[in-house]
Amino acid sequence: MKLNYSIGTDQEIERIHEESLKILSEVGVVFHCEEAIDIFRNYGAKVENDIVYIDKKMVDEALASVPRTFDWYGRDGDKITVGDGKTKNVPAYGPIYVLKEGRYEKASHEHLVNFHKLHETSKIMDVSNPNVIDVSYIPPDIREKYRLGVALEYCTKPMMGLVEGKEVAEESLEMMRRFYGVEHLSDKIIAAGLIDTMGPMRLSTSMAEALITYSRSGQALIICSGQTLGITAPQSMAGTFILGNAMILASIVLSQIVRPGTPVVYCGKFDSADMRLSSGAAYGGIESLWSAATSARxxxxxxxxxxxGAGNTDSKLMDYQAGAETFMNLFSAYALDTDCLVHACGTLDSFNSIGYEKYILDEEKIESLEHLKQGYEVNEKTVMFDSIKKTGPSGQHFERTQKSYRTDFIMPKLSIRDNHNSWIQAGCPSSESLATEVWKKRLDEYVKPDFNKEQRSILEDLLPEKYR
Incomplete structure (x- = not known):
């Protein structure tokens, strides 16, 4: 027996698509990138005053060429397959603050290294990410090289890429190619670029340039809708989602014109909204479940x-709100069979912060959701009628632990389940205090990967001397 949920009728889903096509053909899209506009113009799209109009045929052709699955390779040749029915967990993206043992600190080199170590030693995390925290403590002119260098130094898992414009995208992909020992970028996918559409029907210069570069290089894209209710989108869930969907379709079309078969992961709106806030987004709102389910459809x-979905909460603390909202968002992703879960562990404060303890607790929650997703068997062995009959109507089933128990139930290490007296005798531990012990132990036991001469040379080129 398995758990799943969905939302909307087939007619409503088709209506979202049809309205999105109307926006693309009648309202149009602004690409703040001359190369993107030229690509559309040369492909035969209508372009007026730098506004690109995309017709249904272009959308249909683009969608037909997007692969259903793709392999994503790590440093040592190991790979994961996106779209194979198993959720791939991807790290956080860009938090500014770090919550550690109940206190907030600004992002730093030490924290960046620590979270890379946690990713690399995680049984839950499938991917690494140079963008896992903010690195504004590094001068802007070397910031992107630095973040890539640190990730390459500590991580071997498949990696997210850098997308801050054409030059950064090209140089970082070339560095990764050399570091991985790949002859041609088109030989295999070694990076996925996160493209955020942001404005109503606009794609920024850096995002458009990165999208073109990744597509041309045969690398993967995760295209996210960045529309915000009441700010860059209408004040309704339907209007906001449709606008975002239209912008995702426009971006997919561009990627497939540049290189048919470019792998693309669809990411529609997965947050709620609160117009009392300057940001407008509210990731802990119950409407996030609507958004996520519509994205899945x-x-x-x-x-x-x-x-x-995301392992995120609007709460700034490790409190009831944080646990409830994080579980809601993680549950949503797993119940909907998402292929990629970005921001899987550790985020809070509406993506502005990441926490050590929360990272560990989110890992365990994801482990429980993977267990939930598997479901349980109802068959001759598991109904255990012989045991029920032997015990009788008033007996007890107190016996040696059965295989069925170990299969059907997991035993979390960070949840406090002891009775009250046992808990007192153990020193009144909390899930948070147990998580602190876990992340410290993981960091102590981390072993840095080996490097060949070429890789050491690349790291020296990428990293400032202070951080080598």
Whole structure:
């Protein structure tokens, strides 16, 4: 027996698609990138005053060429397959603050290294990410090289890429190619670029340039809708989602014109909204479940891989709100069979912060959700009628632990389940205090990977001397 949920009728999903096509053909899209506009113009799209109009045929052709699955390779040749039915967990992206043992600190080199070590030693995390925390403590002119260098130094898992414009995208992909020992970038996918559409129907210069570069290089894209209710989108869930969906489709079309078969992961809106806030987004709102479920329906409608949900909360503390909202968002992703889960562990404060203890606790929650997703068996062995009959109507089933118990139930290490007296005798531990012990132990036991001469040379080129 397995758990799943969905939302909307087939007619409503088709309506979202049809309205998105109307926006693309009648309202149009602004690409703040001359190369992107030229690509559309040369492809035959209508372009007026730098506004690109995209017709249904272009959308249909683009969607038909997006692969249903793709392999994503790590440093040592190991790979994961996106779209194979198993959720791939991806690290956080860009938090500014770090919550550690109940106190906040600004992002630093030490924290960046520590979270890379946690990713690398995690049984839950499938991917590494140079963008896991803010690195504004590094001068802007070397910031992107630095973040890539640190990730390459500590991580071997498949990696997210850098997308701060054409030059950064090209140089970072070339450095990764050399570091991985790949002859041609088109030989295998070694990076996925996160493209955020942001404005109503606009794609920024850096995002458009990165999208073109990754597509041309045969690398993967995760295209996210950045529309915000009441700010860059209408004040309704339907209007906001449709606008975001239209912008994702426009970005997919560009990627497939540049290189048909470019792998794309669809990421529609997965947050709620609160117009009392300057940001407008509220990731802990119950409407996030609507957003995530609609994203899943649209990705399945388009037959493309899905990213939705996040291990995130609007709370700034490790409190009831944090636990409830994080579980809601993680549950949503797993119940919807998402292919990629970006921001899988550790985020809080509406993505502005990441916490050590929360990272560990989110890992265990994801482990429990993976267990939930597997479901349980109802068969001749598991109904255990012989045991029930032997025990009788008033007996007890107190016996040696059965295989069925170990299969059907997991035993979390960080949840406090002892009776009150046992808990007192153990010193009144909390889930948070147990998580602190875990992350410290993981960091102590981390072993840095080996490097060949070429890799050491690349790291020396990428990293400032202070951080080598």
């Amino acid at each position: 649209m990705a399945r409608y388009y037959h493309v891989p899905l990213h939705t």
